[in-house]
Amino acid sequence: METMTKEKKETISPVTKHITGSEALLLSLIEEGVDVIFGYPGGAIMPVYDALYHYEEKIRHILVRHEQGAAHAAQGYARASGKVGVALVTSGPGATNLITGIADAMIDSTPLVCISGQVGAPLLGTDAFQETDVIGISMPVTKWNVQVTRAEDIPAAIAKAFYIARTGRPGPVLVDITKDAQFAKFDFSYTKCESIRSYVPVPKVDIEKVKEAAVIINNAKKPYALIGQGVILGGAEKELIAFLEKTGIPAAWTLLGASAMRTDHPLNMGMLGMHGNYGPNVKTNECDVLIAIGMRFDDRVTGDVKRYAKQAKIIHLEIDPAEIDKIVNTTVPVLGDTKESLALLSEFVNPGKHQAWVNEFKKCAEIEYEKVIQNDLYPEKEGLSMGEVIRRINEKTGCDAILVTDVGQHQMVAARYFKFNQTRSAITSGGLGTMGFGLPASIGAKIGAPEREVVCVCGDGGLQMTIQELGTIFQSEVAVKIVVLNNNFLGMVRQWQQLFFDKRYSSTPLINPDFIAIAKAYSIAGQKVSSRNDLDGAIETMINHKGPYMLEVKVEQEDNVFPMVAAGSSVSEIRLE
Amino acid sequence: MEQEYIITAFSENSIGLLNRITIIFTRRQVNIESLTVSQSSIQGVHKFTIVIKNTLEKVEKVTKQIEKLVEVLKAFYHTNDEIIQQELALYKVPTDALMKSNEIENLVRNSGARILEITPDYTVIEKTGYKTETQDLFLKLDAYGVTQFTRSGTVAVTKNPKELLTQYLKEIEKIK
Numbered sequence: 001m002e003t004m005t006k007e008k009k010e011t012i013s014p015v016t017k018h019i020t021g022s023e024a025l026l027l028s029l030i031e032e033g034v035d036v037i038f039g040y041p042g043g044a045i046m047p048v049y050d051a052l053y054h055y056e057e058k059i060r061h062i063l064v065r066h067e068q069g070a071a072h073a074a075q076g077y078a079r080a081s082g083k084v085g086v087a088l089v090t091s092g093p094g095a096t097n098l099i100t101g102i103a104d105a106m107i108d109s110t111p112l113v114c115i116s117g118q119v120g121a122p123l124l125g126t127d128a129f130q131e132t133d134v135i136g137i138s139m140p141v142t143k144w145n146v147q148v149t150r151a152e153d154i155p156a157a158i159a160k161a162f163y164i165a166r167t168g169r170p171g172p173v174l175v176d177i178t179k180d181a182q183f184a185k186f187d188f189s190y191t192k193c194e195s196i197r198s199y200v201p202v203p204k205v206d207i208e209k210v211k212e213a214a215v216i217i218n219n220a221k222k223p224y225a226l227i228g229q230g231v232i233l234g235g236a237e238k239e240l241i242a243f244l245e246k247t248g249i250p251a252a253w254t255l256l257g258a259s260a261m262r263t264d265h266p267l268n269m270g271m272l273g274m275h276g277n278y279g280p281n282v283k284t285n286e287c288d289v290l291i292a293i294g295m296r297f298d299d300r301v302t303g304d305v306k307r308y309a310k311q312a313k314i315i316h317l318e319i320d321p322a323e324i325d326k327i328v329n330t331t332v333p334v335l336g337d338t339k340e341s342l343a344l345l346s347e348f349v350n351p352g353k354h355q356a357w358v359n360e361f362k363k364c365a366e367i368e369y370e371k372v373i374q375n376d377l378y379p380e381k382e383g384l385s386m387g388e389v390i391r392r393i394n395e396k397t398g399c400d401a402i403l404v405t406d407v408g409q410h411q412m413v414a415a416r417y418f419k420f421n422q423t424r425s426a427i428t429s430g431g432l433g434t435m436g437f438g439l440p441a442s443i444g445a446k447i448g449a450p451e452r453e454v455v456c457v458c459g460d461g462g463l464q465m466t467i468q469e470l471g472t473i474f475q476s477e478v479a480v481k482i483v484v485l486n487n488n489f490l491g492m493v494r495q496w497q498q499l500f501f502d503k504r505y506s507s508t509p510l511i512n513p514d515f516i517a518i519a520k521a522y523s524i525a526g527q528k529v530s531s532r533n534d535l536d537g538a539i540e541t542m543i544n545h546k547g548p549y550m551l552e553v554k555v556e557q558e559d560n561v562f563p564m565v566a567a568g569s570s571v572s573e574i575r576l577e
Numbered sequence: 578m579e580q581e582y583i584i585t586a587f588s589e590n591s592i593g594l595l596n597r598i599t600i601i602f603t604r605r606q607v608n609i610e611s612l613t614v615s616q617s618s619i620q621g622v623h624k625f626t627i628v629i630k631n632t633l634e635k636v637e638k639v640t641k642q643i644e645k646l647v648e649v650l651k652a653f654y655h656t657n658d659e660i661i662q663q664e665l666a667l668y669k670v671p672t673d674a675l676m677k678s679n680e681i682e683n684l685v686r687n688s689g690a691r692i693l694e695i696t697p698d699y700t701v702i703e704k705t706g707y708k709t710e711t712q713d714l715f716l717k718l719d720a721y722g723v724t725q726f727t728r729s730g731t732v733a734v735t736k737n738p739k740e741l742l743t744q745y746l747k748e749i750e751k752i753k
């Protein structure tokens with residue numbers, strides 16, 4: 001590790017102590033403000049767990065039931081709290097079990113520091129017991145990783161890891177520490193990392209580009225803003241609203257941009273993407289200026305990119321230079337942190353109103369309401385719909401809850417209908433679409449934001465991918481509210497089979513266990529609901545319940561999620577049925 | 578349109594960086610024609626020289642991804658006419674063939690190559706030049722039976738008076 005780093009002199013810990021690498025690791029974490037870690041012990045990380053025994057008051061360790069759960073819990077924690085999530089695992093299988101969560105954090109820009117134990121340095125490369133080249137394996141899915149083989153290198157590695165994870169476009173980093181380095185003693189002192197010569201986390205905003213963008217916006221007849229997670233990660237929610245309200249520009253959000261602006265804001269037009277709202281998709285191909293703010297034109301948002309917003313001038317506010325022109329060619333790129341670039345842009349744009357244009361979105365919303373939403377939220381058929389469950393959760397939580405979802409139909413329905421009053425309230429696996437994300441992520445979210453209600457909406461399929469984390473909820477007393485929308489199918493795949501594979505339901509029907517009985521086995525209260533009359537009461541019971549709770553709702557088996565931009569279609573070809 | 582591009586990346590000296598860089602290419606199905614790593618003229622800074630045949634769009638995107646790596650200071654891409662580049666080739670031929678006539682010697686002289694070593698069994702010839710030139714010599718020598726042939730990756734310098742990075746390093750030093 002010869003990278004040149006610059007360290008803050010004044011934060012050097014006053015006392016230098018002669019301690020083991022393990023203790024140094026914990027003191028380093030404490031210096032970084034860590035008070036909770038998610039992990040699982042094993043041979044190659046035992047010295048650290050032994051040291052942890054003496055630090056339980058300063059660092060709360062949440063023992064998960066599978067290392068994938070540790071990664072997702074750390075993600076949920078990071079996304080709810082805005083802090084860096086920390087996962088601690090052993091070598092070999094412990095480390096490989098983390099990989100799905102790390103990949104998920106990478107593609108969704110979630111700051112994580114993952115720490116794995118490794119076999120002793122003399123055993124590296126010998127195929128020793130539980131030796132895995134986790135540095136090699138994790139390289140494509142980490143923002144940075146490093147192997148530490150000497151105790152005295154631990155503090156600097158941890159300092160660098162936190163700095164890299166949280167700055168610029170955040171992401172997961174991995175620090176692999178050999179067992180001998182955990183045992184060895186050295187004189188510990190800690191210095192925070194303040195900069196790295198080769199790393200420019202936040203490019204400087206070019207004021208000329210801001211002015212160019214402002215001219216285009218000021219001349220626009222039908223400007224349209226797309227909100228991504230970059231607004232939340234940049235803490236630019238206020239700047240966003242100031243910009244939109246000054247210009248009167250309507251906005252829509254990506255799945256990860258959900259909750260960046262209040263649902264009921266008059267300029268909030270809804271969700272983008274494959275199962276997003278009708279207007280936001282269709283209007284993409286009708287606007288004259290598209291202002292993309294902290295979003296990356298994921299293919300689930302663009303549909304067929306060759307037929308995406310070709311008529312529009314595109315302004316892209318983005319922190320990561322590699323995102324500029326990656327998918328869509330930009331007219332004016334504005335690099336920088338959204339908090340800064342949005343504030344500057346607001347200065348140069350003229351006050352405006354685009355009421356007629358906003359009304360066009362509203363027309364679309366009316367059409368969508370009639371064709372889709374009404375049926376979703378107030379179904380007339382007997383079977384329960386996912387949408388009506390979400391509607392009632394909104395009513396009972398006052399729209400102040402954090403929504404955590406798993407992946408599938410319920411995810412899309414929840415994202416469409418859940419209402420948000422506050423930022424950092426939507427936690428879902430967007431880029432990777434990881435089934436099994438929901439339950440462990442909700443644990444992390446509740447621990448990261450203990451004062452808030454956390455509702456985990458999952459499917460009967462995805463729940464069973466990480467259902468073992470009920471054990472974590474039980475042991476660590478994490479008061480999450482789990483809503484299982486049970487359609488006895490791998491619903492989203494079934495929907496595709498219905499629409500594109502002539503209803504050949506190959507391996508999508510599920511024969512499920514009694515979920516409530518499983519919850520009960522972990523002393524988690526719960527109930528199952530299959531009729532509309534019981535729904536309101538059940539949700540109320542769940543919300544009023546002090547501890548964790550599981551509500552299973554039997555929903556219609558073969559409902560589909562609409563609207564839908566089918567794969568290969570243009571956003572303007574969005575289907576309403 | 579596909580053509581040859583030379584990417585130069587300047588980095589800190591860190592274990593695993595080569596791996597991170599090659600992953601960027603393999604993930605995008607971009608074949609690396611040649612790759613060399615060496616010290617640069619700036620102390621502590623390493624230089625990667627990577628040759629690919631691809632479109633401008635692809636080379637731009639790949640270069641940005643390289644520069645995004647935490648330990649990469651700066652990455653540039655060039656077309657052939659923007660740089661001066663050379664490759665080195667070594668050819669082994671049986672010494673018998675060399676002795677039989679002066680044809681090989683003429684070839685060596687006319688192509689600006691040189692003889693590095695002569696043993697009773699074999700002779701090693703060295704040539705520096707463009708790939709087309711070293712390839713051309715290979716084809717000619719092979720008529721006499723080349724028993725071993727190896728060519729290095731491309732090394733390149735820009736036509737700028739100074740290393741592009743020097744300016745950049747000065748700038749970041751100023752900021753800090």
Ligand SMILES: Cc1ncc(C[n+]2csc(CCOP(=O)(O)OP(=O)(O)O)c2C)c(N)n1
Binds near residue numbers: 461462
């Ligand atoms: C780990 C993983 N495996 C497979 C998939 C593919 N997949 C996407 S949605 C889905 C079905 C999810 O079913 P369920 O959890 O019951 O939720 P529903 O769609 O019915 O709401 C599957 C299998 C995935 N996203 N992640």
